Amino acid sequence: MYNPQLNAQGQLQHLLSIEGLPKRILTDILDTAENFVGVAEREVKKVPLLRGKTVCNIFFENSTRTRTTFEIAAKRLSADVLNLNVSTSSQSKGETILDTVNNLIAMHADMFVVRHQQSGAAHFIAQHVPPHISVINAGDGRHAHPTQGLLDVFTIRKYKPEMHNLRVAIVGDVLHSRVARSEIHALTTLGVPEIRVIAPRTLLPSDVEKLGVQVFHNMEQGLKDVDVVMMLRLQNERMSGALLPSSQEFFQTFGLTPERLALARPDAIVMHPGPMNRGVEIDSAVADGKQSVILPQVTYGIAVRMAVMAILGGGNAA
Amino acid sequence: MRLPDPEQLLDRLYAQLKPQIEDSTALVGIYTGGVWLMEKLLQRLQAELGHDIVHGKMDAAMYRDDYAKRGLKTAAQPAHIPFDVNGKHIILIDDIFYTGRTTRAVMNELFDYGRPASVKLAALINRGGAELPIRPDMVGAELPLQAHQAFELTINTLGRLSLSISESDPSVNPSSNSGDDANV
Numbered sequence: 455m456y457n458p459q460l461n462a463q464g465q466l467q468h469l470l471s472i473e474g475l476p477k478r479i480l481t482d483i484l485d486t487a488e489n490f491v492g493v494a495e496r497e498v499k500k501v502p503l504l505r506g507k508t509v510c511n512i513f514f515e516n517s518t519r520t521r522t523t524f525e526i527a528a529k530r531l532s533a534d535v536l537n538l539n540v541s542t543s544s545q546s547k548g549e550t551i552l553d554t555v556n557n558l559i560a561m562h563a564d565m566f567v568v569r570h571q572q573s574g575a576a577h578f579i580a581q582h583v584p585p586h587i588s589v590i591n592a593g594d595g596r597h598a599h600p601t602q603g604l605l606d607v608f609t610i611r612k613y614k615p616e617m618h619n620l621r622v623a624i625v626g627d628v629l630h631s632r633v634a635r636s637e638i639h640a641l642t643t644l645g646v647p648e649i650r651v652i653a654p655r656t657l658l659p660s661d662v663e664k665l666g667v668q669v670f671h672n673m674e675q676g677l678k679d680v681d682v683v684m685m686l687r688l689q690n691e692r693m694s695g696a697l698l699p700s701s702q703e704f705f706q707t708f709g710l711t712p713e714r715l716a717l718a719r720p721d722a723i724v725m726h727p728g729p730m731n732r733g734v735e736i737d738s739a740v741a742d743g744k745q746s747v748i749l750p751q752v753t754y755g756i757a758v759r760m761a762v763m764a765i766l767g768g769g770n771a772a
Numbered sequence: 773m774r775l776p777d778p779e780q781l782l783d784r785l786y787a788q789l790k791p792q793i794e795d796s797t798a799l800v801g802i803y804t805g806g807v808w809l810m811e812k813l814l815q816r817l818q819a820e821l822g823h824d825i826v827h828g829k830m831d832a833a834m835y836r837d838d839y840a841k842r843g844l845k846t847a848a849q850p851a852h853i854p855f856d857v858n859g860k861h862i863i864l865i866d867d868i869f870y871t872g873r874t875t876r877a878v879m880n881e882l883f884d885y886g887r888p889a890s891v892k893l894a895a896l897i898n899r900g901g902a903e904l905p906i907r908p909d910m911v912g913a914e915l916p917l918q919a920h921q922a923f924e925l926t927i928n929t930l931g932r933l934s935l936s937i938s939e940s941d942p943s944v945n946p947s948s949n950s951g952d953d954a955n956v
Contacts, residue, residue, distance in 0.1 A: 489833065500833035
């Protein structure tokens, strides 16, 4: 089957979505990321792999955290980084996506990190760039956010190396979440046997069972004996109409409180992709508690993004 | 070529290494073979000197000059340098010295940890073919090899080393300057 992410040799050419990537590619990215974790602890927090290359962060949709971590990752690989906030740039003057991209190619950009509010935007760009350029999807609509999915499984693997023996719960706004989709594909590909989603009916996609997950509408049942709790952000900005009564009511029913977390295994870890809505999907006592690995997720996110860029950026000059 | 016993070469290397050890010496093994050798050398040094010697491991995959051509080596090993490099007399341990490009990459990575007082290189075998002004300071044997050949050092479960030669098709890559994964 044709996969736009892989080249003729089966190597990663673009990172657009975790769906369709074989286990060996995911494992290779995670193993490579292990090597980059230590770089940040050295006197010189940089390696020379992307020296002389230019990485363009093109963000058609705002994001501070994701753009910042991609920027740090690229800089730690010694790349030059160009940040383009297109929402405030030429698109408001009517320029098309491809015109924007072609202008950057004319400036000799080597890699694009793309975020867009439309699903499929990164795919579209990847189909139109010359072969020496790689595209990384940093979030497209409700579709995918592959580096977030990868950093989440990297974090899980760090704390719970026995992936084939885990029970993982993904909690909250699955409907609007490209993160949840990427997480589910990554966990499934890496052999996690039991993935649960816990959400109100209104915040679940209608075909969610097709992804191979168990569906719960009740926190008390869904959290029982899980090893990992992955919280999602309630995406108010993407909601139209009355999907939810109120955020207070959401917290009453689906907020992660210490009492609910106590139903999971005692050594369960708590994750959140950020930014957190404290008191909406997660209680501060849990977010800052000893089972929380939310800040390590951020740190590991840089190593994972370095790994993806290092894999994409090499071996092209044959 | 009749190949020497690598354990005997290690004896020779050990004889040259031991007088070099001082208080501020640190050993750094270069993956994979260099780490095996370092661990065997450390055992002997610690038994004879009666104290531990600080040591680390490195493969410098992120510093190689063939990254643009070949990409990142899969299954690279994380560097592990659990000591302050500043002011240390570092001795790098490698199995086969060939082009000198690995040594260059390792030195570049090492200097990102700090400024060592000195750096020396100990290699089990110098196979000839250096492409940079870098040579081992201590060596078990000088054994010249053809460009299409490569030494393969292996270790068994009992920790015993053995040495063999592998041949690649000489028509594929007649020049040595890209090296091969085993001996660069």
